[in-house]
Every structure is written in structure tokens, then in C-alpha cells.
Amino acid sequence: MPTLDVREIPPPQRHPKIHETFEEMDSGEVLEIVNDHEPKPLFYEMQAEVESFDADNYEVEREAAEKFVARFPKQ
Structure with missing residues (x-):
């Protein structure tokens, strides 16, 4: 899992890097993102713009005050 x-x-460089990495992944892979906040804006952006993003299986966990781990699956 990347x-x-x-x-x-x-x-300003976060979303472009995430999109680039997601695009390079194979179908069925899951991109794990570690962030300092819940990536809701990124979720909505991916849902609207990236056809291969599997929004139904998106998951996010808060592991610490400033550590969120989100999983973005690719169809």
C-alpha cells in the first residue's frame, strides 16, 4: 500500500503530489495518507474529479491529536 x-x-504541494501518486497506482490499490487534519476537502475533490476513486470504501482514522490516516482506494 503506497x-x-x-x-x-x-x-500548496500536497494535493498535486497526492493526485500524482494516486494516478500511478494500479486498480485495487489503496493510497494511505498521513495528515495533520482530517482530509475532507481532499475527499470531496477526489470524489468530484477522479473517476477511479472508490469513495464508498474511503476510511479515515484519528490516531493522535494531529495525526489522521486516510485510505483512498482505487477502483
Whole structure:
């Protein structure tokens, strides 16, 4: 499972990096993203713009005050 810890990436570069990584994945893979907040805006962006994003199987867990782990599955 590809994992991106975007907490160290400058905010303007986060979504482009995530989209690039997701695009390179194979169908059936899951992109795991570690972030300092719940990535709701990214979820809605992916849902609207990325046909291969499996929004029904999206998951997010809060593991600490500033650690959220989200899983973005690819159809």
C-alpha cells in the first residue's frame, strides 16, 4: 500500500503530489495518507474529479491529536 506522509509537504504541494501518486497506482490499490487534519476537502475533490476513486470504501482514522490516516482506494 503506497503511503504518503504529507505533514512535511508544504500545503500548496500536497494535493498535486497526492493526485500524482494516486494516478500511478494500479486498480485495487489503496493510497494511505498521513495528515495533520482530517482530509475532507481532499475527499470531496477526489470524489468530484477522479473517476477511479472508490469513495464508498474511503476510511479515515484519528490516531493522535494531529495525526489522521486516510485510505483512498482505487477502483
